[in-house]
Amino acid sequence: MSCLMPGEDFTLVVVFPLWPTFHLVGPLSAIDLSSSLSDGSKVRVAYQGLPGAYSEAAALKAYPKCETVPCDEFEAVFKAVELWLVDKAVLPIENSVGGSIHRNYDLLLFHRLHIVGEVQLVVNHCLLGLPGVRKEELKRVLSHPQALDQCEMTLNKLGVTKVSTNDSAGAAQITAAERVRDTGAIASVRAAEIYGLDVLAERIQDDTDNITRFLILAREPIIPGSDRPHKTSIVFSLEEGPGVLFKALAVFALRNINLSKIESRPQRYRPLRIVDDSNKGSAKYFDYLFYVDFEASMAEPRAQYALAHLQEIAKFLRVLGCYPIDTTL
Amino acid sequence: MSCLMPGEDFTLVVVFPLWPTFHLVGPLSAIDLSSSLSDGSKVRVAYQGLPGAYSEAAALKAYPKCETVPCDEFEAVFKAVELWLVDKAVLPIENSVGGSIHRNYDLLLFHRLHIVGEVQLVVNHCLLGLPGVRKEELKRVLSHPQALDQCEMTLNKLGVTKVSTNDSAGAAQITAAERVRDTGAIASVRAAEIYGLDVLAERIQDDTDNITRFLILAREPIIPGSDRPHKTSIVFSLEEGPGVLFKALAVFALRNINLSKIESRPQRYRPLRIVDDSNKGSAKYFDYLFYVDFEASMAEPRAQYALAHLQEIAKFLRVLGCYPIDTTL
Numbered sequence: 001m002s003c004l005m006p007g008e009d010f011t012l013v014v015v016f017p018l019w020p021t022f023h024l025v026g027p028l029s030a031i032d033l034s035s036s037l038s039d040g041s042k043v044r045v046a047y048q049g050l051p052g053a054y055s056e057a058a059a060l061k062a063y064p065k066c067e068t069v070p071c072d073e074f075e076a077v078f079k080a081v082e083l084w085l086v087d088k089a090v091l092p093i094e095n096s097v098g099g100s101i102h103r104n105y106d107l108l109l110f111h112r113l114h115i116v117g118e119v120q121l122v123v124n125h126c127l128l129g130l131p132g133v134r135k136e137e138l139k140r141v142l143s144h145p146q147a148l149d150q151c152e153m154t155l156n157k158l159g160v161t162k163v164s165t166n167d168s169a170g171a172a173q174i175t176a177a178e179r180v181r182d183t184g185a186i187a188s189v190r191a192a193e194i195y196g197l198d199v200l201a202e203r204i205q206d207d208t209d210n211i212t213r214f215l216i217l218a219r220e221p222i223i224p225g226s227d228r229p230h231k232t233s234i235v236f237s238l239e240e241g242p243g244v245l246f247k248a249l250a251v252f253a254l255r256n257i258n259l260s261k262i263e264s265r266p267q268r269y270r271p272l273r274i275v276d277d278s279n280k281g282s283a284k285y286f287d288y289l290f291y292v293d294f295e296a297s298m299a300e301p302r303a304q305y306a307l308a309h310l311q312e313i314a315k316f317l318r319v320l321g322c323y324p325i326d327t328t329l
Numbered sequence: 330m331s332c333l334m335p336g337e338d339f340t341l342v343v344v345f346p347l348w349p350t351f352h353l354v355g356p357l358s359a360i361d362l363s364s365s366l367s368d369g370s371k372v373r374v375a376y377q378g379l380p381g382a383y384s385e386a387a388a389l390k391a392y393p394k395c396e397t398v399p400c401d402e403f404e405a406v407f408k409a410v411e412l413w414l415v416d417k418a419v420l421p422i423e424n425s426v427g428g429s430i431h432r433n434y435d436l437l438l439f440h441r442l443h444i445v446g447e448v449q450l451v452v453n454h455c456l457l458g459l460p461g462v463r464k465e466e467l468k469r470v471l472s473h474p475q476a477l478d479q480c481e482m483t484l485n486k487l488g489v490t491k492v493s494t495n496d497s498a499g500a501a502q503i504t505a506a507e508r509v510r511d512t513g514a515i516a517s518v519r520a521a522e523i524y525g526l527d528v529l530a531e532r533i534q535d536d537t538d539n540i541t542r543f544l545i546l547a548r549e550p551i552i553p554g555s556d557r558p559h560k561t562s563i564v565f566s567l568e569e570g571p572g573v574l575f576k577a578l579a580v581f582a583l584r585n586i587n588l589s590k591i592e593s594r595p596q597r598y599r600p601l602r603i604v605d606d607s608n609k610g611s612a613k614y615f616d617y618l619f620y621v622d623f624e625a626s627m628a629e630p631r632a633q634y635a636l637a638h639l640q641e642i643a644k645f646l647r648v649l650g651c652y653p654i655d656t657t658l
Contacts, residue, residue, distance in 0.1 A: 073481070096595055099431040102424075103478070145474060145495060149432070152402070164493040166474060211595075245591070246575070246582035253575035262574070263592045266425055266540075 042067045045088045045216075046080040052169035052191030058119040058214035059090040074104060078111045081219060089113065089217040095123075096211045097150060100263055105235070105291060108215075108320055115233055115321025117216035120329055125151050125205045128172055128197040129184040135200040142171035143186035151186055154204040160184070172197055211329070215321075223299075224322045230297035231260060232322040234307070236314040237289050244313070245290070251309040252294055255302040261293035298322040371396045374417045374545075375409040381498035381520030387448040387543035388419040403433060407440045410548060418442065418546040424452075425540045427475060429592055434564070434620060437544075437649055444562055444650025446545035449658050454480050454534045457501055457526040458513040464529040471500035472515035480515055483533040489513070501526055540658070544650075552628075553651045559626035560589060561651040563636070565643040566618050573642070574619070580638040581623055584631040590622035627651040 043066040047055035056068045069086050071077045080086045091107070094100045108115075125147055127135055141148070141160045148155065148162045155162055165171040171185035176195035184200065185191075192199045215233075224230050238244045245264075252259060266288060296303040298319070311317055372395040376384035385397045398415050400406045409415045420436070423429045437444075454476055456464055470477070470489045477484065477491045484491055494500040500514035505524035513529065514520075521528045544562075553559050567573045574593075581588060595617060625632040627648070640646055 095431075097432055097435075099594070100428040100592075102428040103426055106426075145493065148495075162495065164474065164495050166477075166491065166493050240587075242585040242587045243582035245588060246578045249575045249578060253572035256571040258569075258571045259574060259593070261593055263429075264588070264590055265428075 043088060044069055044086040045090055046071050046077045046086040047090045048072070048074045048077050049167050050169035050173060052172055052188055052194045053167060054121060054123060054188060054212060055090050055092060055214065056169075057188060057190060058092070058121050058212070059088075061121060062090065062117055062119050062214075062216050063088070074107055078107055078113060078217075081113055081217060082111065084219075087218065088116070090119070091215045091217060092212050093215050094213045096209060097207055098146060100291070102265060105265075108217075109235065109318070113217040113219060114221040115215045115323055116218045116222045117323045118231070118326045119214040119216065120326045121212050121214060122329055123150075123205065123210040123212055124188065124203055125168075125186050125210075126189055126192060126199045127151075127154070127184055127201040127204050128175060128187055128192045128195075129200045130175070130179060130181055131196070131198050133181050133184070133198065133200065135184070137182055138184040138200075139182040141184045141186060142174055143168050144171070147171075147186045150205045150207065150210060153206045154201070169194075216323070217321075221321055222323065224297040225324075226297060226299055229295065229325045229327070230299075230322055231293050231295050231325050232298055232303060233291070233293050233320040234310075234317065235289060235291050235320060236310065236317040238314055240288075248290070248310060248313050251306045251313070252292075254309075255306050257302060257306055258295040259292055260295055261291065263291045264288045265291065295325070372417060373398055373415040374419055375400050375406045375415040376419045377401070377403045377406050378496050379498035379502060381501055381517055381523045382496060383450060383452060383517060383541060384419050384421060384543065385498075386517060386519060387421070387450050387541070388417075390450060391419065391446055391448050391543075391545050392417070403436055407436055407442060407546075410442055410546060411440065413548075416547065417445070419448070420544045420546060421541050422544050423542045425538060426479060426536055429620070431594060434594075437546075438564065438647070442546040442548060443550040444544050444652055445547045445551045446652045447560070447655045448543040448545065449655045450541050450543060451658055452479075452534065452539040452541055453517065453532055454497075454515050454539075455518055455521060455528045456480075456483070456513055456530040456533050457504060457516055457521045457524075458529045459504070459508060459510055460525070460527050462510050462513070462527065462529065464513070466511055467513040467529075468511040470513045470515060471503055472497050473500070476500075476515045479534045479536065479539060482535045483530070498523075545652070546650075550650055551652065553626040554653075555626060555628055558624065558654045558656070559628075559651055560622050560624050560654050561627055561632060562590075562620070562622045562649040563639075563646065564618060564620050564649060565639065565646040567643055569617075577619070577639060577642050580635045580642070581621075583638075584635050586631060586635055587624040588621055589624055590620065592620045593617045594620065624654070 043063050045059040045063055045066045046069045047059050048071050049055050050070055059066060059068050071080055077089045081089045091104050092101060093104055129138060138158060138160050140163050141155055142163045142165050144167050145164045147168050168187040169191045172187040172191035172195045175183050175185040176197055189199060238248055372392050374388040374392055374395045375398045376388050377400050378384050379399055388395060388397050400409060406418045410418045420433050421430060422433055458467060467487060467489050469492050470484055471492045471494050473496050474493045476497050494503060497516040498520045501516040501520035501524045504512050504514040505526055518528060567577055
């Protein structure tokens with residue numbers, strides 16, 4: 001059974017994006033980093049959070065002149081693209097400290113959008129306060145718990161109380177609204193500008209190389225070019241058994257295709273399987289999904305051959321998108 | 330260079346745990362799921378959070394009669410074991426919805442504790458309120474943002490405001506202390522008991538199969554038995570290049586050893602490497618760490634051979650521990 005999520009087919013089917021042979025309505029270009037549509041209107045990019053959120057910064061890195069559209073939930077971000085309310089969506093998918101965001105991979109599988117780009121963003125956590133406040137005056141600092149965690153050493157040195165909020169930009173908004181001099185927030189430089197706060201300190205995170213990777217999603221895939229390095233993101237599942245993953249990875253190794261990400265994950269919506277081993281007693285196993293990013297463009301025959309080969313082995317296979325590698329940080 | 334973290338050696342060294350050939354001071358047993366030490370005193374298990382936290386429930390699943398010791402931070406949990414203040418620590422390492430917790434993998438690499446067990450725990454998010462309150466009366470619900478996210482559908486149906494706190498048990502504590510009838514919390518059944526709250530609804534998470542995997546850590550490794558299925562957790566890094574991971578996984582496939590987890594992760598404390606490809610322009614690469622759990626005991630020759638083989642390929646290799654698989658849920 002290849003069913004993964006409600007709405008998936010039950011048959012052993014490879015869900016390739018439609019590499020279009022005719023021009024569809026809507027944006028469709030080789031690189032798709034334009035900041036305006038063919039009709040001259042601005043690209044509208046949905047993100048989860050409030051203005052000043054890191055996701056908004058990622059949208060602006062990909063499309064410097066875009067119009068950013070805040071959404072309250074990730075589900076709403078996907079819906080906004082599907083309902084043609086916006087052109088693109090930006091979705092955080094992994095962080096160098098926090099790891100992969102499985103919930104957002106689930107949304108990728110559940111919805112039918114295509115990855116058309118990636119953005120690597122160095123997270124710059126700033127300590128913000130009301131204008132004129134010195135950081136020594138702060139007694140409370142507000143932010144998302146992950147941001148508070150990531151700035152633990154700085155906050156401990158200041159001896160402030162940490163207060164959790166839903167997101168970092170929201171913390172800046174509350175700090176500005178409350179107007180209490182002893183309250184600060186951890187958020188972006190842009191959040192400081194938007195909510196009229198001072199930046200009391202920059203890069204206060206414990207790990208200097210705190211990087212978040214975002215995906216750019218669209219209704220249609222891009223036609224991958226061969227002018228710059230591309231990567232392709234896929235998800236697949238395998239029959240359980242020693243060596244099966246080894247065989248699956250052989251399809252890339254045999255064609256000299258490098259992997260830039262591999263991650264196994266117990267499948268949701270599947271019961272645990274009980275395996276009996278007369279020597280060792282019985283054990284319960286999960287079946288696994290594999291997320292793989294490989295460094296080749298779907299325009300290259302070796303990538304097409306590799307996926308055809310993988311299809312022989314995989315119970316389920318889906319190409320999430322093929323897009324230019326973000327080589328800037 | 331094999332250096333990963335401050336304190337690691339710079340030489341190409343395999344850091345195997347000391348599979349002890351003599352009896353060390355302290356607890357050391359084949360299965361190590363006893364709830365009392367040889368001197369008759371109770372096992373003390375450190376966890377991060379307040380009483381009623383899910384980590385405490387994991388500690389009690391592993392050692393039903395243990396004395397649980399709350400710590401304010403994960404760093405303090407490790408320190409508590411290292412300083413002999415407690416015997417064991419429990420550490421959440423991955424969640425079926427949220428993914429791997431890289432920060433806790435970092436702590437595993439930075440410290441020198443050994444994994445001696447694992448606990449799989451089905452997360453049962455409960456809606457808690459003051460005694461006698463009906464859930465329809467609630468206007469605000471407090472919890473950790475991840476718990477609020479995981480119960481989004483239930484909370485939206487109730488039409489309540491979501492308020493973030495540092496942890497779920499803390500949310501229960503605040504709810505009990507504030508004594509406001511329209512405020513509830515999402516936390517465990519045990520948190521309800523501890524803070525004198527009513528359970529208004531159980532299993533309110535959107536995903537019914539929300540499972541967190543915890544590791545049990547100790548100062549000394551256990552001597553793995555062959556009476557029940559064991560797994561071994563390792564971390565390694567590889568020279569960059571197509572097919573290198575394939576070769577690394579061959580050491581397990583060739584010996585019919587199944588993998589239950591594989592995850593790649595960009596290495597911290599290493600600069601980006603720029604690779605020039607005359608056809609495609611230049612690209613920046615991360616080097617990767619790989620986390621692998623394989624289903625074999627270090628007591629089995631095939632596991633020992635596989636690691637010796639892996640050592641030929643890996644730049645860095647460390648065995649985090651070998652321990653019985655948790656087959657109960």
